[in-house]
């Protein structure tokens with residue numbers, strides 16, 4: 001006999017098969033069925049379609065189409081990843097609404113399920129209950145699959161007072177050390193040792209303290225906010241990150257009963273509370289997806305509306321596009337961009353912490369500069385190795401000269417289709433955007449890296465009028481046949 005709950009799960013299960021997996025069957029998902037009304041049976045399902053093929057995936061893109069239409073944003077990947085970590089702080093249910101279906105999020109859910117929590121998608125929402133979470137090891141492979149695995153350290157120390165965690169992985173865009181996280185934890189009286197590539201922490205005597213970051217690290221700010229949330233006393237983080245993902249974390253923590261203030265400014269104050277409870281929360285929409293689409297429209301021309309966004313978070317991008325050949329109209333929750341001709345050179349752009357130009361849009365704006373009329377100078381100040389896209393854009397005919405952390409881009413009239421490699425997530429998005437403009441057909445290898453941060457990117461672009469398909473490397477279909485209608 002199956003109870004009410006199990007019927008819900010089965011309905012959820014069927015609707016997933018019918019809607020979500022057919023559309024995006026790439027991920028392995030956990031489903032729960034109740035046996036005898038009480039024992040949950042966890043079932044992992046892989047759907048055998050092209051997307052679950054173990055081969056490399058490619059985008060095949062025929063350039064030249066304008067983009068036209070509208071896109072509704074979902075929650076920001078980098079916010080959801082931190083909020084999932086926050087769910088470990090309570091034994092109650094946490095619900096995150098309107099979340100995208102991304103490999104980074106799926107991996108983060110796998111990590112907390114591995115700790116003994118129950119986390120699953122219900123349609124667009126994520127349900128998490130970490131009551132039975134234990135202080136067990138996170139597998140090395142999963143820890144290395146994404147940078148944000150390390151942001152579980154703060155919540156684990158708060159909840160279990162001890163943790164052993166492997167150094168994180170993530171996109172290959174620089175060294176990405178964790179020294180700021182660790183020295184801040186030491187200021188909270190956490191004892192830290194390194195053992196076989198893992199960090200071992202003892203927070204049995206953790207207490208609030210004053211911390212001054214040498215750099216406003218997003219991940220370290222999140223880790224310390226969550227470590228300190230139930231610690232004795234008050235923690236003050238100076239030179240904290242100001243990104244919208246930090247404000248989102250503050251909002252969720254406060255909805256759970258925490259006492260955190262100052263997010264969005266460079267000083268955050270966390271007054272320790274005894275206990276946190278559950279909450280339902282809608283994370284901020286993804287400004288990087290919004291920015292990528294706006295840039296795609298500026299590259300290809302056309303008319304595009306991005307709905308459910310926070311335009312003020314993209315002020316630096318709009319500054320770069322101001323007084324150029326595109327009209328941008330912003331409402332409180334939408335952006336409309338109309339672009340006709342070739343844009344002139346962009347003003348000097350330098351990435352820096354929020355609210356300056358985001359590093360996560362630097363590859364995409366480089367793709368735009370590659371087709372502007374004139375020379376654009378772009379400086380990358382956050383990551384020391386984030387010009388992987390330049391060499392690939394050059395294969396399409398772009399003229400880019402890199403000098404240290406600065407790229408000088410001499411815009412060309414036309415790009416030509418080429419076979420290029422998505423070295424990382426944003427590099428892949430930038431190459432897809434360039435390919436939409438290039439003459440002829442382009443192939444973007446390792447398209448699955450784009451799934452880390454863009455839900456159904458190819459479908460979104462196709463609905464806007466782009467000629468783009470996704471194939472697994474095992475596909476034997478000749479390229480020329482792919483666009484035969």
Ligand code: EPZ
Pocket residue numbers: 078079081147148171174175176177178179180181182215216217218219220241359360382383384425426453
């Ligand atoms: C977050 O990474 C994002 N990732 C990144 O998103 C984003 O590019 C970055 O913030 C900057 O906005 C997630 O939220 C999961 P940082 P994070 O700590 O937290 C150095 C994307 O494409 N640093 O602010 O790792 C570090 O090496 C990505 O979605 C130290 O030196 O960023 C880097 O140069 C990729 N020591 C700079 O600070 C430390 O202990 C910024 O890193 C920590 C960081």
